[in-house]
Amino acid sequence: MSKPAMTTPLMPVWFTQPTCVVAADLIGKVLCRQLTDSDDTVKVLRMRITETEAYIGAADGSVEAHLSKRGGDTDIMYKAGGVFYAYLTYGVHLMLNLISGAKGSPESVLIRAGFLSEDSDRLLAEQSLPPDKQLTHPKQFAGPGKLSKRLQLDRTLYGMAISPESKVWIEDDGCRPPVSLRPRIGIDYAGTAKDWLLRYVWTDHLSLSKK
DNA sequence: GGATGGATTGGCT
DNA sequence: GCCAATCCATCCA
Numbered sequence: 607m608s609k610p611a612m613t614t615p616l617m618p619v620w621f622t623q624p625t626c627v628v629a630a631d632l633i634g635k636v637l638c639r640q641l642t643d644s645d646d647t648v649k650v651l652r653m654r655i656t657e658t659e660a661y662i663g664a665a666d667g668s669v670e671a672h673l674s675k676r677g678g679d680t681d682i683m684y685k686a687g688g689v690f691y692a693y694l695t696y697g698v699h700l701m702l703n704l705i706s707g708a709k710g711s712p713e714s715v716l717i718r719a720g721f722l723s724e725d726s727d728r729l730l731a732e733q734s735l736p737p738d739k740q741l742t743h744p745k746q747f748a749g750p751g752k753l754s755k756r757l758q759l760d761r762t763l764y765g766m767a768i769s770p771e772s773k774v775w776i777e778d779d780g781c782r783p784p785v786s787l788r789p790r791i792g793i794d795y796a797g798t799a800k801d802w803l804l805r806y807v808w809t810d811h812l813s814l815s816k817k
Numbered sequence: 818g819g820a821t822g823g824a825t826t827g828g829c830t
Numbered sequence: 831g832c833c834a835a836t837c838c839a840t841c842c843a
Contacts, residue, residue, distance in 0.1 A: 677840060697835070790824075
């Protein structure tokens, strides 16, 4: 008998765990976004996380490159886990990072993909369809830029604590999906670190950014 | 002040 | 597969 899962927001201190643990355990958790409509209706979007990447400190070639390329606003990566690091790439796409690990080491977790809770039934149905029929809906928020756009995130999140107060937080409702490891995306410049298996995916899920 | 380029994406050849 | 979109921090005059 599984007892009804208690849904609790993760507190900032949860993100001070080792970055690989944070990145792996975030798979299956729920990224929540509180929004206010034009008619003042408050609603909460719930996006279940299917894909993350870990960036694990100065010895990680991709982090080293990122720090030197971006400079200034990367100082936040040295903070203790529990705050947001949001930044734009290509002038278009917002990357949602969660600072993780202990203070003093530049570490973070990038949220790369998820699916809206309200779509989970439809996803289950699509799983049994042939691959060329699975693409339309599930892929919708698979990719860091698309996810951020759907949740209407912006750079004001930068430096805020990961808690309901920031209107963006993460809940644990007991979901524990199978997790697989993959190489990270878009860091070909990172030397040997480009091949490290630091991308965590919900095994065989439809809503992933890449195979 | 101006040039450069990116943890990406979608559209067109 | 190629390429433009479009912001912002950095580097170089």
